[in-house]
Amino acid sequence: MRAWRDMDEFEGFLDAGGVVEPNDEMPEPYRQAVFRFIELHANSEYMGGLTERDWIPKAPGLHRKLTALAKTQDEIGHAHLLYMVAADLGIKTREEMMVDLLEGRTHFHNVFHYRVHSWTDQIAVAYLVDAAALASQQAVFKNCSYGPYKRILRRVIAEEGFHMRNGEEMMLLMAHGSNTQHEMMQESIDRWWLPAVQLFGPDSRPNDELLRWHVKSERNEDLRDRYVQKFVPQLLACGFTIPDPGLEKDQTDGKWKISPIDWEPLKQTMRNGGPDSARRISDARNAWNNAAWVRDALTNQPAST
Amino acid sequence: MKTYEVFLKREGKDPFTHAGSFDAPDEEMALIYARETYGRRGEGEQMWVVPRTAVLSANEKELAMADRDHKHNDGLRVAELRRISTGEES
Numbered sequence: 001m002r003a004w005r006d007m008d009e010f011e012g013f014l015d016a017g018g019v020v021e022p023n024d025e026m027p028e029p030y031r032q033a034v035f036r037f038i039e040l041h042a043n044s045e046y047m048g049g050l051t052e053r054d055w056i057p058k059a060p061g062l063h064r065k066l067t068a069l070a071k072t073q074d075e076i077g078h079a080h081l082l083y084m085v086a087a088d089l090g091i092k093t094r095e096e097m098m099v100d101l102l103e104g105r106t107h108f109h110n111v112f113h114y115r116v117h118s119w120t121d122q123i124a125v126a127y128l129v130d131a132a133a134l135a136s137q138q139a140v141f142k143n144c145s146y147g148p149y150k151r152i153l154r155r156v157i158a159e160e161g162f163h164m165r166n167g168e169e170m171m172l173l174m175a176h177g178s179n180t181q182h183e184m185m186q187e188s189i190d191r192w193w194l195p196a197v198q199l200f201g202p203d204s205r206p207n208d209e210l211l212r213w214h215v216k217s218e219r220n221e222d223l224r225d226r227y228v229q230k231f232v233p234q235l236l237a238c239g240f241t242i243p244d245p246g247l248e249k250d251q252t253d254g255k256w257k258i259s260p261i262d263w264e265p266l267k268q269t270m271r272n273g274g275p276d277s278a279r280r281i282s283d284a285r286n287a288w289n290n291a292a293w294v295r296d297a298l299t300n301q302p303a304s305t
Numbered sequence: 306m307k308t309y310e311v312f313l314k315r316e317g318k319d320p321f322t323h324a325g326s327f328d329a330p331d332e333e334m335a336l337i338y339a340r341e342t343y344g345r346r347g348e349g350e351q352m353w354v355v356p357r358t359a360v361l362s363a364n365e366k367e368l369a370m371a372d373r374d375h376k377h378n379d380g381l382r383v384a385e386l387r388r389i390s391t392g393e394e395s
Contacts, residue, residue: 023362073341084327088326
């Protein structure tokens with residue numbers, strides 16, 4: 001167990017590449033900030049896993065059903081790992097985090113606040129959204145000052161890699177499939193492009209604590225820009241268009257520039273006021289309640305009625 | 306619920322490595338959870354699952370090296386002596 005005299009000494013430790021462990025006497029603002037960040041990540045994995053679950057029966061063919069099943073287990077598994085890491089920070093128990101999520105008191109990523117309309121929407125989520133999530137997780141993993149989170153991210157990232165590859169495979173099938181398939185895929189790209197780009201959030205504030213404390217190692221705008229440079233050419237090469245009339249290639253540096261983003265609707269969405277937020281949260285609550293008998297059976301309690 | 310720590314050993318000579326932790330109601334479920342959480346893609350060929358309360362941890366002071374320099378040789382003196390013996394200017 002280590003302790004630091006004050007925040008200056010602690011920040012010096014972090015700047016020198018120091019890694020914090022759960023039994024260290026870390027400054028309270030750091031503990032709180034790391035906890036909130038991991039809780040948001042855990043909630044997002046959990047809500048994402050439930051979306052994935054919805055598509056197991058609807059996925060076309062046995063192979064896709066099996067991969068949807070595996071991905072569901074991965075996402076719920078990530079939530080499981082992350083809730084453990086968060087609980088060890090001693091701020092909330094896992095049960096408290098679940099209750100807060102299901103009562104709508106805590107938050108999860110924007111991309112899980114919208115309806116997934118079709119199988120190609122699900123592909124767009126796997127291809128565009130998972131890639132955005134993966135890029136932001138990699139930026140945390142690279143240099144994360146909180147040891148248990150960094151270690152668990154290694155596993156999460158490896159598995160997200162499978163999902164992204166599955167997503168790309170399915171997107172390419174649709175891109176080179178029939179006209180109907182191509183059009184369906186385009187409609188889904190039109191729906192999911194902006195939410196995926198928004199996943200990185202607005203530009204990082206100059207005094208962003210998570211950057212200063214080496215939890216994140218890259219600014220939101222840099223991650224977003226790298227994503228745009230990678231995915232615009234990929235989508236165009238597949239014969240798709242990008243739903244952004246202002247998108248253009250800068251003639252001087254050859255980089256793609258997207259239109260300015262209006263962040264106001266996102267703020268509302270993140271406060272659980274998005275188009276599908278209420279349904280998703282109540283769906284998660286039902287899933288939790290319907291599985292109460294399993295939890296009771298595991299702990300040898302009489303079934304709750 | 307009880308918290309367990311999982312250690313995995315990959316093939317070959319690698320030592321057991323801490324993989325993470327999880328909660329389980331009993332030992333039977335602990336093994337199932339451990340496998341499904343940390344070993345479902347062949348991440349290891351051997352696994353130890355240990356109740357967290359059974360893990361004793363030594364603190365930094367007990368592991369400090371300050372008074373144990375004699376157990377190491379960083380090679381600096383060797384380098385110095387080599388330079389002298391070959392007549393090189395340091």
